[in-house]
Amino acid sequence: MAVAGAILVTATILIRMQRTKSPRLAIQKLPVQIDVSLQAIRFTESRHGVKQWDLTADRAEYDKNKGRTSLARVNLTILNSSAGEIRVTADRADYDHASKNVSLSGNVQGKSASGLHFTAPQVRYVAARSTLESPEKVNFRGEGLTMEGVGMEWHTKSHKLKLSKVEAEVQPEGARR
Amino acid sequence: MKAMKRMAAVTALLTLLAQSGLAAAPTHGKEPLKIKSNELHADNEKKTATFEGSVVARQGDLTLYTDKLVISYGESGKDLSKVEAFGHVRIVQGDREAVGAHAVYDNKGGRIVLDGSPRVMQGKNLITGKEITYYVDEQRSVVTGGRVEATIYPGEKDAGAKP
Numbered sequence: 001m002a003v004a005g006a007i008l009v010t011a012t013i014l015i016r017m018q019r020t021k022s023p024r025l026a027i028q029k030l031p032v033q034i035d036v037s038l039q040a041i042r043f044t045e046s047r048h049g050v051k052q053w054d055l056t057a058d059r060a061e062y063d064k065n066k067g068r069t070s071l072a073r074v075n076l077t078i079l080n081s082s083a084g085e086i087r088v089t090a091d092r093a094d095y096d097h098a099s100k101n102v103s104l105s106g107n108v109q110g111k112s113a114s115g116l117h118f119t120a121p122q123v124r125y126v127a128a129r130s131t132l133e134s135p136e137k138v139n140f141r142g143e144g145l146t147m148e149g150v151g152m153e154w155h156t157k158s159h160k161l162k163l164s165k166v167e168a169e170v171q172p173e174g175a176r177r
Numbered sequence: 178m179k180a181m182k183r184m185a186a187v188t189a190l191l192t193l194l195a196q197s198g199l200a201a202a203p204t205h206g207k208e209p210l211k212i213k214s215n216e217l218h219a220d221n222e223k224k225t226a227t228f229e230g231s232v233v234a235r236q237g238d239l240t241l242y243t244d245k246l247v248i249s250y251g252e253s254g255k256d257l258s259k260v261e262a263f264g265h266v267r268i269v270q271g272d273r274e275a276v277g278a279h280a281v282y283d284n285k286g287g288r289i290v291l292d293g294s295p296r297v298m299q300g301k302n303l304i305t306g307k308e309i310t311y312y313v314d315e316q317r318s319v320v321t322g323g324r325v326e327a328t329i330y331p332g333e334k335d336a337g338a339k340p
Binding site: 158163 | 214219257
């Protein structure tokens with residue numbers, strides 16, 4: 001009788017142990033190609049001691065092999081003391097550590113200090129030329145001005161803009177609401 | 178004698194134009210200026226926007242074709258101060274047409290000053306001169322400077338027309 005009781009207790013313990021699940025890993029594994037993943041990051045690019053741009057993002061994933069950081073929910077501020085800053089936001093961006101170029105994509109929106117807004121599917125900040133470039137259609141909106149075109153080259157130092165296949169509408173002062 | 182007749186014709190034409198009761202309320206200065214071109218170069222420092230290559234600018238019933246159109250903004254960078262066209266300028270407004278090598282459009286004043294062998298045509302009527310001021314809303318033109326030439330067909334439907 002005592003033996004039967006011992007067997008029953010042992011069997012119950014074994015069954016309960018089998019039912020107990022092992023705990024989940026608290027941290028999910030990173031994809032193999034990602035070396036570092038960070039939340040709420042801020043990059044600052046300086047040249048000759050002068051700040052060129054500030055970049056903040058909700059998330060960043062650094063891929064050492066490609067020398068690239070993929071960013072999500074990005075805010076890029078290009079600084080220029082004479083012509084004022086240009087702010088660009090986008091859903092995603094890739095920062096290339098070698099060229100220091102930033103490729104922004106997904107709902108890209110920008111605004112200059114002079115009040116000129118633009119939207120585009122994708123825009124690339126080319127560090128060597130200090131330009132914002134886009135091969136795709138870009139829409140502009142400013143006070144009394146709407147404009148669209150392709151092949152944008154916006155020099156962020158001089159604020160000179162080049163655009164191709166342009167369609168613009170200028171509202172004279174008296175016609176504005 | 179021929180020159181005198183021509184002068185008389187021009188005088189008559191200019192008188193007709195000056196007396197033209199067709200002056201409409203100015204509307205062009207308030208209508209949007211729609212521009213298409215192959216390229217645009219905007220310069221924030223100079224406050225200019227240069228449209229180049231097959232430029233077509235429309236404002237109301239007026240269409241301007243040119244090689245290059247330069248829009249200058251005022252000090253604030255927001256108000257149009259000057260619109261200037263360079264190369265193969267052609268202005269079409271109804272049956273009135275003007276051509277020249279260069280034009281300056283005063284949007285507020287509603288006039289376009291054409292130079293570089295300017296000509297204004299309406300129907301068969303034609304005037305040429307060194308410089309022609311084309312009034313957009315008043316549908317009249319004034320020739321100034323140099324030798325004026327006019328060809329008018331008084332008996333035609335467009336007699337007394339206002340090129």
